[in-house]
Amino acid sequence: MNKNKISIVILAAGKGSRMKSAKAKVLHSICGKEMLYFIVKASREISDDITVVIAHQKESVMASMNSYFNDINFVVQNDINFPGTGGAMKNISVKNERVLVLNGDMPLITPNALNGFLNTNSDILMSIFNLQNPDGYGRVIIEEEQVKKIVEQKDASGIELQITTVNAGIYLFSKDILNKYIPQLTNNNAQKEYYLTDVISMAKADGLSISALLVEEEHFKGVNSKKDLADAEEIMQQRINTKWMEAGVSMQLPSTIYIEEGVTFEGECIVENGCRITGSSKIINSHIKAHSIVEESIVKNSDVGPLAHLRPASSLEDTHVGNFVEIKKSTLKGVKAGHLSYIGDATVDEGTNIGAGVITCNYDGINKYKTTIGKNVFVGSDSQLIAPITLEDNVMVAAGTTVRSGTIKSGELAVSSAKQRIIKDFYYKFFSKK
Ligand code: UD1
Ligand code: CA
Numbered sequence: 001m002n003k004n005k006i007s008i009v010i011l012a013a014g015k016g017s018r019m020k021s022a023k024a025k026v027l028h029s030i031c032g033k034e035m036l037y038f039i040v041k042a043s044r045e046i047s048d049d050i051t052v053v054i055a056h057q058k059e060s061v062m063a064s065m066n067s068y069f070n071d072i073n074f075v076v077q078n079d080i081n082f083p084g085t086g087g088a089m090k091n092i093s094v095k096n097e098r099v100l101v102l103n104g105d106m107p108l109i110t111p112n113a114l115n116g117f118l119n120t121n122s123d124i125l126m127s128i129f130n131l132q133n134p135d136g137y138g139r140v141i142i143e144e145e146q147v148k149k150i151v152e153q154k155d156a157s158g159i160e161l162q163i164t165t166v167n168a169g170i171y172l173f174s175k176d177i178l179n180k181y182i183p184q185l186t187n188n189n190a191q192k193e194y195y196l197t198d199v200i201s202m203a204k205a206d207g208l209s210i211s212a213l214l215v216e217e218e219h220f221k222g223v224n225s226k227k228d229l230a231d232a233e234e235i236m237q238q239r240i241n242t243k244w245m246e247a248g249v250s251m252q253l254p255s256t257i258y259i260e261e262g263v264t265f266e267g268e269c270i271v272e273n274g275c276r277i278t279g280s281s282k283i284i285n286s287h288i289k290a291h292s293i294v295e296e297s298i299v300k301n302s303d304v305g306p307l308a309h310l311r312p313a314s315s316l317e318d319t320h321v322g323n324f325v326e327i328k329k330s331t332l333k334g335v336k337a338g339h340l341s342y343i344g345d346a347t348v349d350e351g352t353n354i355g356a357g358v359i360t361c362n363y364d365g366i367n368k369y370k371t372t373i374g375k376n377v378f379v380g381s382d383s384q385l386i387a388p389i390t391l392e393d394n395v396m397v398a399a400g401t402t403v404r405s406g407t408i409k410s411g412e413l414a415v416s417s418a419k420q421r422i423i424k425d426f427y428y429k430f431f432s433k434k
Pocket of ligand 2: 103105222223224
């Protein structure tokens with residue numbers, strides 16, 4: 001495919017007021033990435049001339065996209081042409097003769113779906129789908145297999161509202177058609193908006209041919225509300241999970257597993273039900289057990305959970321982390337931490353056992369400090385390690401010990417528990433009072 005043949009314009013300047021949010025609509029995320037990210041990513045597969053139209057919260061939209069891509073052109077939709085998808089097209093200049101225009105709120109679009117627009121003999125090709133409930137979409141009036149007109153919901157008559165063929169929000173135009181009709185758009189309608197969709201009836205009146213490509217909602221769904229966002233996320237999640245299962249990852253009840261777009265798996269991995277794996281986490285030959293959370297971490301040849309929480313910047317290798325263990329910004333290699341621990345800002349080396357209930361006290365209320373634990377260390381249950389602290393190789397910590405800051409040297413035992421006393425018949429005396 002020749003990438004240079006088509007320009008893409010993505011409309012991302014709108015307020016998105018139906019989201020009821022302070023955040024620009026196109027920056028709302030599904031599966032860990034902004035909606036606009038997915039659209040730009042798919043667009044870059046078929047074009048090297050991509051323009052994103054911005055206005056509302058333009059700085060954040062630009063900053064977000066520039067953090068992923070370095071080849072996007074931004075055009076600002078100015079106040080005079082605001083609002084409206086047609087207004088968004090008013091200052092566009094593109095490289096190629098053919099221009100694909102996309103709404104910025106359709107994160108489920110794929111390169112394959114976009115490819116469907118590249119072959120047409122018509123002057124304009126637009127996308128339609130049929131919905132039982134067409135609410136919110138523009139209705140498409142088709143006569144003799146040619147599109148005659150798009151009527152926005154708010155301008156539609158009672159009869160038009162019953163049409164279930166809707167405008168999916170992608171159009172293939174020629175540069176000449178855009179240059180001719182975009183300047184003629186007016187905002188003389190129910191919403192006082194410059195509708196891009198009015199180009200269709202204007203072109204039709206001049207005798208141009210306008211075809212409709214029937215597409216699937218699964219790839220073309222527009223996101224206007226938080227409910228739409230959640231629905232789109234569910235579809236995207238199924239795609240992500242399917243991709244990884246096809247790559248050999250075992251998943252139990254995949255519909256309960258949330259894996260973000262940037263996560264990668266290698267080798268043979270198992271993910272049990274209810275897990276959440278986020279950011280750019282890397283899971284290699286590992287088993288993530290039920291209801292565990294892995295955030296922006298690396299897990300290699302290890303098993304995690306059930307009910308464990310790896311917070312960002314954790315790295316596990318040849319390690320077992322069991323239930324109710326929370327790990328943050330720590331590196332564990334060849335370690336067992338089976339139950340009920342907090343390990344933060346720590347490095348723990350091979351052969352070390354972290355007993356149940358061990359806590360690294362990494363924060364004194366002002367600063368965070370590091371804990372370093374060497375090889376073959378045995379940390380007894382219910383101990384607190386007050387950082388900054390080093391336990392050298394071959395150290396023991398007795399159960400229930402509070403280890404103060406400093407260094408415990410190789411071969412040493414740290415013990416701070418009070419001496420045990422036995423008081424005979426105390427139980428009987430105590431309760432006989434009652
Ligand atoms: C639009 C179509 C509708 C179609 C639907 C498909 C128009 C007039 N209507 O409606 O026929 O069924 O998409 O999903 O085009 N935008 C701008 N500048 C603006 C206003 C919007 O760039 O001034 C951008 C938005 O950021 C958004 C996209 O255009 O990404 C679509 O805008 P939106 O308001 O969601 O259009 P719909 O009402 O859904
Ligand atoms: Ca929309």
